[in-house]
Amino acid sequence: MTQEEDRIVYLDNNATTAVAPEVLEAMMPFLTKYYGNPSSIHTFGGQVAAHIEEAREKVAKLLGAASSEIIFTSCGTESDSAAILSALGICRKKNKIVCSTVEHAAILNLSQELERKGYEIVRIPVDSKGRLDMEFAEQVIDTDTAVVSVMWANNETGNIQPVEKLAELAHKQGALFHTDAVQAVGKVPMDLSKMNIDMLSLSGHKLHAPKGVGALYVKRGVRFRPFIIGGHQERGRRAGTENVASVVGLGKAAELAYNGIAEENTRVKAMRDRLEENLLKIKATRLNGDPEHRLPNTSNISFEFIEGESILMLLDMFKICASSGSACTTGSLEPSHVLRAMGVPYTAAHGAIRFSFSRYNTEADVDFVLEKLPPVIERLREISPYWKG
């Protein structure tokens, strides 16, 4: 039983993931022995550059891109900012940015900032399942649009958005298309060489690489203005001495993700489905999102008439890690903007819990949650003035 007690059931992989042991192993030499600067002329430093290029090829392979199309950055947010600001810098005469109401803060808050600076921001609304209003998108994307940026997959619901169709709409009007794909990369098979996406952001720590490294894909032929200016690193597209160990780690993680993508869509998906099916048997629950177009690892379930933070804190007693769309967990006073944009009623939005899996989860994790969670729900409902049994 002691082993049981020490166990952490980690179902918050859309927040961040464990660094894969193979990734750490690949990184270690660059945190110890090979500390040289890849830009140095001497062999000791210069040899490191080859490992960065190897990592670049691995990331490119995962995306179905050419290695010259990959720029390493510090995180997904930096990639997002770099992409949007580059697009605006290139299309100086255009004043409009089109995104969606359910974007991550990396795009949402950037767009608000740009709005204050005088840009016109149009946010495509979603329906009750979180699906984009494509008719609206078609109407608002026009010749004044510099860039359309819509996430590939939503972090809260796992919803997959029709990025190719959106890219088509953007291109028809001469706009660039960017997608924040931090949740999709490694879970959704992609071949960017056959797709019309101009720029794509990814983040290392969402796919078992460490925190503090990301990448931006810029399609060959798409103009790019650097966000961080300085040295010649990344062929002048992103200055700053390379975060060598993490970049190598991201390369290894991309290789593992490439090999594991089938597993994500079979074994991981099956675990998610089993948890979801059984939790939805509890009275007064609802699934948030679009089950037809969704990441294989994510499930967002509302437990009505109770509040998310209380659920998470009771789960925490059993070392079960999940996250919530509730207001109280973040200190903000309103529930998740994604659930509100979907029109999820407040009775359900406050009690929404997101479970997100990775390939390191096991069937035993699912069993454990199915054993511990229903009594937690029942207990909180007994305390709730809204629960009438």
Place this chain on the structure above:
Amino acid sequence: MWDYTKKVMDHFLNPRNVGEVQEPDAVAEVGNITCGDALKITIKLDDEGKICECKFKTFGCASAIASSSVLTELVIGMTLDEAAKVTNKDIVAHLGTLPEEKMHCSVMGMEALQAAIADYKKRHGEAVDEIVEDEDHEGRIVCRCFGITDVKIRKVAKENDLHSAEQITQYTKAGGACGTCLDQIQTILDSLWKEKAEAAPEAEQEKDDFESLSVVQKVIKVQSVIDREVRPVLERDGGDCELVDIQGNTAYIKMKGHCQMCPASQVTLKNLVQGKLNEFVSPKIIVEDAGK
């Protein structure tokens, strides 16, 4: 992750007096599901008029449940007159402390208790306290998102010595969603504390070094703090400000650029500009909008 005290966790994990009292003498329900927390308490009195039973049901986060639970423990054994004196500060004190952002949970506990006492009085044909009456019927709604009245804002501000709109958000939620009422809240607070200061003039009117300075010296001091501490912050949002005049302890400042149009400019003026001047020059300085 919240830094809850052991006492909060204890009351959250082992809540006392959950449920509803049979044949209660007083009932109250405050909050609602839209706002994210709600509390229903039921109270029974013994023959001596003391609370012998008090039970709760709460929809909300850990601190809301803990606040409700500790409230029931607090009031059992009290007469209603004694219970009427219990405030949110008592609830917080018994929990050790609460994170600032969660103070509204303790306020909800106090409100439920006062509403229950009012309910008891109504049932027995007694006159209801003015404040409770006001809050239910006569207050002017300031925060539309959470339905918070000016009466409640004043009351909570007085009880907890709150001076900024941000604190009011933490204690009552008012202004925490769309934020359009933050200016109004600040105005309410300013006039509240101004009234208070005027009511007790001697205590507040101690001689300050700043007052004995010449006008030129005052301007130099204030201007340097504005240049160093205030303008760089405003410029980040495309705003700016200008010192127009100083009379006595009052500095007249004009907001410029984006700040001029910003709906929260009065909050910026009071929180940022006056805050910095109070910190770096003198706590006596009052900032007024020269644009008005």
